[in-house]
Amino acid sequence: MRLFRGDYSTAQKVADDAVKAAASFKSAGAEWLHTVDLDGAKSAVPENAGLIFKIAERSGLKVEVGGGIRSMDTIDFYLENGISRVILGTAAVGDSGLVKTAVAKYGDRIAVGIDARNGIVEQNGWTESSNVNYLELAEKMEDFGVKHIIFTDISRDGTETGPNLDMLDKLNRGVSCRIIASGGIANIKDIANLKDLGLYAAISGKALYTGMLDLGSAVKLCGA
Numbered sequence: 001m002r003l004f005r006g007d008y009s010t011a012q013k014v015a016d017d018a019v020k021a022a023a024s025f026k027s028a029g030a031e032w033l034h035t036v037d038l039d040g041a042k043s044a045v046p047e048n049a050g051l052i053f054k055i056a057e058r059s060g061l062k063v064e065v066g067g068g069i070r071s072m073d074t075i076d077f078y079l080e081n082g083i084s085r086v087i088l089g090t091a092a093v094g095d096s097g098l099v100k101t102a103v104a105k106y107g108d109r110i111a112v113g114i115d116a117r118n119g120i121v122e123q124n125g126w127t128e129s130s131n132v133n134y135l136e137l138a139e140k141m142e143d144f145g146v147k148h149i150i151f152t153d154i155s156r157d158g159t160e161t162g163p164n165l166d167m168l169d170k171l172n173r174g175v176s177c178r179i180i181a182s183g184g185i186a187n188i189k190d191i192a193n194l195k196d197l198g199l200y201a202a203i204s205g206k207a208l209y210t211g212m213l214d215l216g217s218a219v220k221l222c223g224a
Contacts, residue, residue, distance in 0.1 A: 018051060022059035025208075029219035032084075033061040034150075034182075034203045040068030041089075042124070046077065056082040066113050066150075070095065075102050079109055087150060089113040090123040092141060093130045103145045111148035111180075112141045117155055119167070134167070135174050142175040149177045150203065156184030158206050163190055169197050191218045 022033055033055065039047035045068055056063040065078055066087030078086050085108075091098050092112045102110045115122050116134040123130050138149055151171055153164035163184045172179045178200035185191065185204040191213070194202050207213035 019055055019058050021209075022055045022061055025215060026060050028215040030215060031062060032201070033059065033063045034205075035063060035065045037065065037067030041066075042068070044068045044070050044090075044124075046074060049077070049081075052078075052083070053081055056084075064111065066111075070098070072098065072101060072105075075106070075110070079106060085109050085111055085148070087111045087113045089115060092137065093121055093123050093132055096140075096144070099141065099144050099146065107145075108147040110146065111150055112137075112146050113150045113152070114138060114141075114171075115152045115154055116167070117153075122154060135170065138171055138175045138177065142177050146177055148180060148200070149175070150180040150182055152183040154183065157182070158184075160184065160186035160207055160210070160212060162186060163194060163202075165193055165197065168194070168199060172197060172199055186212050188213060188217055188221065191221055195222060 025033060035052050035055065037046060037048045037052065047068070052063065052065050062084040064085035064087060065083050066089055069075060069078070069086050069088055070091045075086050088099055088102065088110065099112070114134050114137055119134055121130045121132045121134055121137050134151070141149060149171070151168060153167055156162070156164055161184050163181050168179065168181050180201040180203060181194050181199050182203040185202055186207045191202060204213055208215055
């Protein structure tokens with residue numbers, strides 16, 4: 001499923017078979033798959049873990065998962081059952097202790113997702129503003145030892161209008177964490193722009209399913 005600018009009312013099915021879709025990404029040269037439990041993001045408990053585990057087992061890809069991960073029990077549950085990395089979002093805003101404990105136990109298998117609208121971080125499945133600036137949160141996560149930050153400009157998510165290069169550049173320059181761009185990536189030019197900024201990685205969803213972005217070409221461009 002995909003959303004448009006974080007609005008759950010716009011949820012749209014983009015693939016009939018998630019396992020087959022993941023296998024096609026593997027064939028195109030991908031090594032990682034980004035997954036989000038959209039239901040879990042709102043309920044704060046894993047809702048689609050069975051499918052996500054199935055994808056990880058059958059695809060041959062390293063899988064990272066986000067959405068509703070707000071306890072060590074859930075983190076353990078994913079990382080002990082074949083998931084390579086988990087993403088903390090809402091928990092990163094309101095539960096510093098969880099982030100510190102998770103990073104101490106799992107190191108770089110813990111990533112933080114910073115999802116912002118007009119520079120302000122949103123939480124609870126993009127339904128509430130935190131009143132926290134995205135750069136301030138990134139600096140705090142860096143202090144906690146977080147190595148990977150996935151940044152999404154919510155206003156660009158699902159729009160295929162290009163990522164927010166200005167915000168991403170400021171973030172990449174502001175912290176030592178590896179920055180993964182998400183939201184709005186539409187074509188190979190966007191990938192080239194992100195590469196020019198020196199970002200660690202990029203996540204594309206809708207553009208892959210619509211055919212606007214050829215994954216094999218993107219992987220080749222990035223030298224992965």
